[in-house]
Amino acid sequence: MRTAAQGQSSLQANLDWDVLWERFGIATVLLIGWILAVLFVPKFSNPDNMLNVIRQSAFVGCAAVGMTIAIISGTFDLSIGSTLALSAYFGLMVVAKTESVALAMLTAIATAMVVGAVNGFLVTRIKIPAFITTLGMLFIVRGLSFIISKGGEPVRYSGKSFTWWGNGSLLGIPTPFFIFILCSLIGWFVLTRTPFGRYVFSIGTNRNAALVAGVPVTATTTWIFMVVGIFTGISAFLIGSRLYSAGPGLEPGFELNVISAVVLGGTRLAGGRGSMIGTVAACLLYATMANVLNLLHADAFVQRVAVGLVLLLALSIEGIRQRLFERASRRISNLRSETNIR
Amino acid sequence: MKNILNKIWNSYSIAVVVLAVGIALGLLTPRFLSVDNLLNVMTNASLVAIVGLGMTLAIASGNFDLSVGSTAAFAGCISFSLVPSIGIPASIVAGLMAGAVVGFINGLIITELRVPAFIATLGMLTIVRGAALIYTDGKDLYLFGQTGYKVLSGEYFLGIPTPILLAMGIALLLAWLVNQTRFGRHILAIGSNLPAAQRSGIQTSRVLWAIFSIVGASAALSGMIISSQVLTANGRLATGLELSAIAVVVLGGTALSGGQATMMGTLLGALLISMINNGLNLLNVPIFYQELTVGVLMLGALAVNIQQGFDFHSLLRRQA
Numbered sequence: 001m002r003t004a005a006q007g008q009s010s011l012q013a014n015l016d017w018d019v020l021w022e023r024f025g026i027a028t029v030l031l032i033g034w035i036l037a038v039l040f041v042p043k044f045s046n047p048d049n050m051l052n053v054i055r056q057s058a059f060v061g062c063a064a065v066g067m068t069i070a071i072i073s074g075t076f077d078l079s080i081g082s083t084l085a086l087s088a089y090f091g092l093m094v095v096a097k098t099e100s101v102a103l104a105m106l107t108a109i110a111t112a113m114v115v116g117a118v119n120g121f122l123v124t125r126i127k128i129p130a131f132i133t134t135l136g137m138l139f140i141v142r143g144l145s146f147i148i149s150k151g152g153e154p155v156r157y158s159g160k161s162f163t164w165w166g167n168g169s170l171l172g173i174p175t176p177f178f179i180f181i182l183c184s185l186i187g188w189f190v191l192t193r194t195p196f197g198r199y200v201f202s203i204g205t206n207r208n209a210a211l212v213a214g215v216p217v218t219a220t221t222t223w224i225f226m227v228v229g230i231f232t233g234i235s236a237f238l239i240g241s242r243l244y245s246a247g248p249g250l251e252p253g254f255e256l257n258v259i260s261a262v263v264l265g266g267t268r269l270a271g272g273r274g275s276m277i278g279t280v281a282a283c284l285l286y287a288t289m290a291n292v293l294n295l296l297h298a299d300a301f302v303q304r305v306a307v308g309l310v311l312l313l314a315l316s317i318e319g320i321r322q323r324l325f326e327r328a329s330r331r332i333s334n335l336r337s338e339t340n341i342r
Numbered sequence: 343m344k345n346i347l348n349k350i351w352n353s354y355s356i357a358v359v360v361l362a363v364g365i366a367l368g369l370l371t372p373r374f375l376s377v378d379n380l381l382n383v384m385t386n387a388s389l390v391a392i393v394g395l396g397m398t399l400a401i402a403s404g405n406f407d408l409s410v411g412s413t414a415a416f417a418g419c420i421s422f423s424l425v426p427s428i429g430i431p432a433s434i435v436a437g438l439m440a441g442a443v444v445g446f447i448n449g450l451i452i453t454e455l456r457v458p459a460f461i462a463t464l465g466m467l468t469i470v471r472g473a474a475l476i477y478t479d480g481k482d483l484y485l486f487g488q489t490g491y492k493v494l495s496g497e498y499f500l501g502i503p504t505p506i507l508l509a510m511g512i513a514l515l516l517a518w519l520v521n522q523t524r525f526g527r528h529i530l531a532i533g534s535n536l537p538a539a540q541r542s543g544i545q546t547s548r549v550l551w552a553i554f555s556i557v558g559a560s561a562a563l564s565g566m567i568i569s570s571q572v573l574t575a576n577g578r579l580a581t582g583l584e585l586s587a588i589a590v591v592v593l594g595g596t597a598l599s600g601g602q603a604t605m606m607g608t609l610l611g612a613l614l615i616s617m618i619n620n621g622l623n624l625l626n627v628p629i630f631y632q633e634l635t636v637g638v639l640m641l642g643a644l645a646v647n648i649q650q651g652f653d654f655h656s657l658l659r660r661q662a
Contacts, residue, residue, distance in 0.1 A: 122645075132644055135592075137641075143633035143634025143635075252582065256408075260468075270458075299476075301472045304475070305469050308465040308472065316451070
C-alpha cells in the first residue's frame with residue numbers, strides 16, 4: 001500500500017515539474033546563461049553589448065509572438081519568411097514615396113495580414129493542410145516579391161524618423177525591444193485573458209471537441225493566420241528599418257528560425273500547450289548565444305551548429321524524462337504486483 | 343461510371359497533367375520537344391526526384407526530413423575532399439555513407455530522445471549545414487582534372503545522363519521495397535497508426551532508423567550529383583532542397599498524413615516542376631515566375647484532389 005501511495009506522490013511531483021519546466025525552464029536557462037556570460041565572457045557585461053543583444057532578439061521575436069499563437073492552436077505557418085520580404089518591400093516602397101512612417105508601418109502590417117488571410121482561407125475553406133498551404137505560399141509570395149521588385153533591386157530609405165524604429169532607443173532601451181515586449185504582452189493578454197485565447201488553446205488541445213463544444217473553429221483559424229501576419233508585418237517593418245532597405249531576397253529560412261525559437265520556448269508542436277514567456281526567453285537565449293559566440297570569435301558556422309544543438313538538447317529533455325518516468329512507473333507496477341502476490 | 347472515372351483520375355491525375363503540360367509546351371515552343379532539351383528536363387527533375395523518393399518513404403511513415411538539403415551539402419563536401427586520397431569510387435561510397443550516418447542520427451534522435459521528427463530534423467538542418475561549412479572552412483572545393491567524378495552526371499549509357507538512370511533505378515527499388523517487402527508494409531503500418539504498429543510487434547525504432555538512413559543516403563547522392571555537374575562542392579550547396587523535395591512528394595500524391603506512398607507520383611511530380619521551369623525559360627519568362635508557379639501548382643493540385651475527395655464521399659452518401 002505504502003509503495004503505491006509513494007508512487008502516486010512521485011507521479012504528482014513529476015507532473016508539477018513538467019509544468020514548471022514548460023513555463024520557466026528556458027527562462028531559467030537564460031538567466032544561468034547570462035550569469036555565466038557575465039562572469040566568463042569578457043565584454044559581455046558591457047551595457048552597450050547587453051542592449052545590442054536585446055535589440056537583436058526583437059527581430060525574430062515579434063514574429064515569434066504570432067507563431068506561438070499559431071503553434072498552440074496546433075498549426076503553423078511556413079510562409080512568414082517570404083511574407084517578411086514582401087511586406088518589408090512594400091513598407092519601404094511606401095516610406096520612400098510618401099515619407100510617412102505610420103503609413104509604411106500600416107502597409108507592412110496590412111500586406112502580411114492579407115497573406116495571412118489567404119493562408120487562412122486556403123486552410124479553412126479549401127481544406128488544404130496548413131503545412132502544404134503555407135509551403136505553397138512560401139514559394140508564391142517569394143515569387144511575387146521578386147516579380148514586384150522587377151528582379152531583385154532592393155528599395156532604400158534612410159530618413160531618421162524611419163530608421164529610429166530599428167536602430168534607435170527610447171529611454172535608453174532599444175526601440176525594437178520595446179516593441180517586442182509590447183507585442184508579447186499583447187500576445188500574452190490575448191492568449192490568456194480573452195475568449196479568442198481560450199479558443200486557440202481548445203482548438204490546439206482537441207479540434208473536434210472544440211468544434212462540438214461550439215468553438216467557432218473556422219473563424220478562429222482564419223484569424224490565427226491573420227494574427228501571425230500582423231506580427232510578421234511588425235517584424236518586417238523593424239527589419240526594414242534596421243537595414244535601411246528591403247529586397248525580395250530578405251531572410252530566407254526566417255520561418256524555421258522563428259519556429260525553432262517558439263518550440264525552444266516550450267510550446268508543443270502538437271498544440272494545446274505553450275507560453276509567451278517561454279517564447280520571449282527563447283528569443284533572448286538565441287540572441288545571447290549568437291552574441292557570446294561572436295565575442296568568443298567563434299565563426300558563423302559554429303553558431304549554426306550551436307543553435308541546432310541547443311534546440312535538440314532542450315527538446316530531448318522532455319523525451320528523456322518521459323523514458324525515465326516510464327521506467328519508474330514500470331518499476332512501481334512491478335512492486336505492486338509483487339505485494340499482491342504476497 | 344463516375345466512380346471509375348474518379349478512381350482513374352485519382353491514381354493518374356499527375357500523369358495526365360504531365361502529359362497535358364508537355365503537349366502545351368510542345369505547341370508553344372517546338373524546341374521543348376527536342377531530345378536534348380527533354381533529356382535536360384529529365385536530368386533536372388532527377389536531382390530533386392532522388393531526394394524526393396527517399397522523402398516519400400519518410401512521409402509514408404508519417405515523418406518528415408527537413409535536413410536533406412544540409413545532408414546533400416555535407417555529403418558532397420565529404421566526398422569531394424576524399425577524392426585525392428581514396429579515389430573516386432570509394433569517395434562516392436564515403437559520401438553515401440556520410441549521408442546515411444546523418445540520417446541514422448536523425449532516426450536515433452527521433453526514437454531514443456523522442457524529439458518529434460519535425461524538430462529533430464530542423465535541428466539537424468542547422469547542425470549539419472554548420473558542420474559542412476566548418477569542414478570546408480566556408481570555401482569551395484574543386485576537383486581539378488578529376489573528370490572521372492562526372493560519372494555521376496555524365497552520359498555513360500546509350501547517351502542517357504546518369505542521374506536519370508539513377509532516379510529511375512531508385513524509384514523501382516523503393517517501389518519494390520514499399521509494395522513487395524515486409525519492411526515496406528512496416529513503413530506503411532507505422533504511417534497509418536504508430537501505436538497499433540508498436541502493439542502488433544513491429545520494431546518501429548529499427549524501421550525508422552532504416553527509413554532515415556535511406557533518406558540521408560538519397561540526399562547524399564543528390565548532393566554529389568549536383569556537385570559533380572560543375573565539379574565544385576561547398577557548404578552552401580542545395581539550400582532549400584528540403585522544401586522542394588517535400589513539394590515534389592506532395593505534388594505526386596503521397597498524403598502528408600502517412601500510410602501511403604507512390605514513387606511513380608514523386609517522379610512525375612519532379613518531372614512536372616522541371617518541365618514547367620524549363621518551359622518558362624524557353625518562353626523567356628523571367629526566372630522568378632518559376633517559384634510562383636511551383637507554389638500555385640502545389641496548392642492547385644491539392645485543392646483539386648481534396649475537392650475530388652468530397653465529391654466522392656457525397657456520392658457514397660447518396661447511394662446509401
